Amino acid sequence: MIRLAIAALVGVVLSLLPPGKAAAQEAGGPDLQSILQQNAELVADASRRTVQDVLDILIESGLPEVPAFLATWQARELYQRESDGLFFYVEDPDADPLTLLDITSGEAVGTAGSREVAQLRPNRGVQGVIAAALVQFQLGSDDPAERLSALASIESDPDESHLAILRDMMETETDADVRRRVEALLPALVIAFADEDAPRIEAIQSLAGNVSLSARATLNPLLATTLEVAEALPEDRNVAAQIRPGRDALSVDDAYAMLVDAGLAPPLIPRSERVDVLAANILDGRVGGVPVAELNTEDARDRAYAALVEAGLADPAPTEAEVAEAVRSYVFYEVYRESSAAVTTAARETLEGIETRVGFYRVLDLSLDGLSLASIYFLAAIGLAITFGVMGVINMAHGEFIMIGAYTGYVVQSVVANETLSIAIAIPLAFAVTFAGGVAMERLVIRWLYHRPLETLLATFGISIALQQIVRLVFGALTQPLTPPDWLAGSVSLNDVVSISSIRIAIFILGAIFFVLLWLILNRTRLGLEVRAVTQNPAMAASMGINPDRINMLTFGLGSGIAGIAGVAIGLFAQVVPDLGANYIVQSFMTVVVGGVGNIFGTLVGATMIGSLQKAIEFLNPSNTLAAQTYMILFVILFIQFRPRGIVALRGRAAGD
C-alpha cells in the first residue's frame, strides 16, 4: 500500500517536471536500474560507511523516481532478483509468489517465488543515512510544498544530520514561508545537536518570550535531571541541586532504597518478607522460641526474627538507626542530563522568563474561561431573574423550559438539515414554544398561588417532573444531537496558552445581547414600566389602569421564552437529555440570589462572580471539578449570610418591604 502511494506521488512529481527535462532524461542518460546495477554490490550489501557514495550518485542523477526508491529502500521493501541481480519493488510483501514491479515505471513485470528474490534489509545506521539523503533530496526540490513537508518530517523526527542541511538552507532559501519554517525549526536543532556551547546558548536565548508549546518542549529536556547518590558531590558533573533526604522531596526510605539499588547498603527486609521468613521457620509451633499464636504483635515478631538472625537462619535487617546513618553518610544530588553548565543556566533563565509570560497568559485564559462560564450561568439564570427576581415566583420548572428550548432546536434540526438555518429558525421558535408554555402555566397554576410562594415551589416542581418525564417518553432518555454550524465549531486561539472555542464566544455575545435587550425592555418601554409597577404594588398599579393579570402573564411568558432561547444555546455545547435543565436549576437560583433579587443587573454580577469563582477554584485544584462546585456553593451559602439581599440590593420602595 505504502509503495503504491509512493508510486502515485512519484507520478505527480513526474508530471510537475518540465516536459523538456523529462524527455531529455528519457532519451539520454542512464536510467535508475542501470545506475543501480553499476553499484549493485554497494546497494545490496550497504554499510554505513559506503552507502553515501551510492546516494551521492543517485542524487546527482536527478532522476524523479529517486525519492520513492530511497523511501522504499529505507523501509526494507526493496527486493533483488537472485538470477540477474535486478532490483524490484513488490506489490504485496506477504503474497507468494511475489508480484514484481519495475522500479521506474511501477508496472508489474512478472512474479517470483520468495526463494528467487532477496529482500534488502539495510541496518539502522544505513537507514539513517538514507533518511538524511531523502530529506536532503526533498529539501532540494523546486516545489516549496515539497520542502515544507520535508521540514515537517524533520520536526517530528529530528536528527543530527539535519542541522547542517538547515544551516545551509538559511543561506540559500528564497521562499518566505519555507524560510520562516526553517527559522522556527533551527534553534531546536541547534540546541539538540550543535557541538559548541556558544551557538546553543544563542539559540536558547533566541527563544526568550516564546510561549509556544514547541519552544517549551525544546527547553524543558535541557533541564531534565536524574537523581544520583555518591560519597561526595562530584566536581566534573553539571549538578543541579543537592537533595537532603527527609527534608526535600526525597524521603529517607526512598533515599535508602537508592543506596540499596546502588549496592551501597544492605537491603531492608519489608514486613511482608519478614513474615514469610518467620513462616518458613516454624518449628514445633514456635518461631525462634516464640509461640506462633503470640506472633500477632510487631514486638513479638521482632523478638522471633532477632532469634532467627542469631541462629543464622535469617539475614540481619538494618535497624532504623543504621538506615539513618547510611543515608547521612552519602550525598544525594540531582544532576542535569545536559553536561554544559552554561547551557543549563541559559535554558533555566530563558525558561523562567517564558514561564512568567505563560503565567500571565494563563491568567488571561482563566479569565476568559470564567467569563464564558459566567455567560452560560447568566443565560440559564436570566429567565429566572425575571420570573423569580422580578415577579417573586419560584419556578422549579424553569430548567424544563431550558430543556424544551434545546429539544425545539433538535426537532428543527431534524427537519432542516442546514445547521445555520436551523439554528436561525430554532431560536424564535423556541421562544414561541416556551413563551406559550409559560403563559399557559401562569394562567392555569401560578396565578392562583401568588399569595402562597412556598406552594408555588411544590406545584412547579410537580410540573417539572411531569414535563421531564413526558419529554423522556416522547424523545427517549438518550442524548439527542444538536450540532452547531461549522463556523461555530472551531476555536480562536491567541497562542498555545490562550484559546477559546467559538461557541463560547457566541454564547457570550448572546448573553450580552439578552442583557441589553432585557434592560431596555424593563427600563425603556411601556411594558417594562407596567411590569415594575405591578411588581412593586399590584393594587396601586391596577388602580392606575394597568391590568396586573395581563402583565403577570406577559412577564412570566417573557421569562420562560428567554429560557427557551437559552436552551437552544446551551444545547449546542451540552448534551440534550431530558434532565438537561435540572442540572442548571440550583445554580440558576443561586445566581439570582447572589446577584440580588429584583434586577437583571444583579443577575449579571452574580453570574460573573459565580462563574469566575468556580474557574478560579478549579484552577487551584484542576483535577476535581466536583470539588470546585462544592466549594463554590459553600462560598455562596456563606456569602448570603453577609449579604442576604445579594450583591446588588434594591433599596427603598423598590425593595418591596
Place this chain on the structure above:
Amino acid sequence: MRDTIFTRNRSVPVFIAILTLLAIAVTILSEAYGTGALSVSFTKVLGMTLCLCLAALAMDLVWGYCGILSLGHFAFFGLGGYMIGMWLMTARTEVVIRANLASSPIPPTEAEISQATALQIFSVVGAEDWPWMWAVSDSLVLSLLLVVLVPGLLALVFGWLAFRSRVTGVYLSILTQAMTLALSLYLFQNDTGLRGNNGLSGLQNIPGAEGVGQDRISIWFFWASALALGLCYVGAAWLVSGKFGNIVRGIRDDELRVRFLGYPVEVYKLVVFTLTAMICGVAGALYYPQAGIINPDEIAPIASIYLAVWVAIGGRGRLYGAVIGAAVVSLLSTYFTGGRAPDLNLGFYRVEWIDWWPVLLGLGFVLVTLFAPKGLAGLVDYLVRKERT
C-alpha cells in the same frame, strides 16, 4: 382522666393504636415469626416506609409547624445513613478479613487487619488508608452518636448562620437546597473518603448477626422503625401541644409579631431545625440497613423536594398528615414503578405505569396544591366534622 398528651391530642392514641396493630399484623404475617404471607422484601419495604414517615414527621415539624420550608432534610436523612453505614461496613469487612487471614501461618497483627480492611473498602476509589472521617467507624456506640450528632451539628451551624442573618421564606429554601447540592457533590467525589459514587454497600449484613437470616433481620428493623416512629410521634405531639408549640406556630404565622412580643425567634427556629435534622438522621440510620446500599444520589436535592411534597400531599401542620402523605405516596410509587402494576390498555394506547407514574405524580402535586391545600388529611377533618354534626 389526667391531662396527658394522649388526651390532649386525640390523634396520638389513634396513631399509636394503628401503629401497634400494624406491627402485630406484620409480625403475624412475616416469614420469620408467622405465616409467611409477607415476603422478606415487602417487610423491608414496609420498614423503610416507616422510616420515610419518620422523616416526613420531622419535615412537618419544621415546615408545617415552624414555616421553614427546608429542602435539606433528606440530606440529614442520608447523613444518618452514612454514619451508621460506616460502622456496618467496617465491622462487616473486618469479620470477613479476619476469617480470610485466620488460615495464614503467622497470626496477623491488629494493624495488618486494619490495613487489609481499609484496602478492601477503599480499593474501589483507589485508596488504601482510612480517611479521617472513619476514625470512629469501629465503635458502634460512637457511630450511633454520630448518627444524631453529625446531622444535628450541620443543622445547628447552617441554621445559626441562616437564621442569624434573617434569611427567610423562599430564600432559605434555596439556601438549604444549595447546602444539599453541595453535600451530594462532596460525597460524589472519590477522594473525600466516603467511596464517591460507589457509596456504601452491603449494609444489610449486620455484623455480629452473621447466623441470623434476612427474614428475621427484616422484622427486627421493622420493629425498630415502628418504635422510633411511635416514640417520635408522641414526642412531637407533646412538643407542639405546649407553649413551645404555640410560639413555633406563631413564628410560622407571623414571625415579626412573635419577635416583637420578645421571644428569641432565632433560638426557637434553631431548636426546631436542629431537632428535626437529628430525627431525620435517626430515620436514615434505620432506613439504609434495610435498603442495603447508600450512595450520593440518595441525597440529591430532588429527594428533599419529594419529602416536602409528601408532607404537602398528606397535609401540613398535623403530624399524622405527614405520615399519611409519606406512606401513601412512597407505597404508591413503589407499587407503580416496581413493575407489578398491570398496564392499562386504552385500545389506542397502552399506558405503562413505570413510564407514566412520574407524570401522574407531578400533576398530582399541582392538583393537590391548587385544590386541596390541606392535603389528604383534609379528609380526616371532613369525616370528623360529619361525625360531630
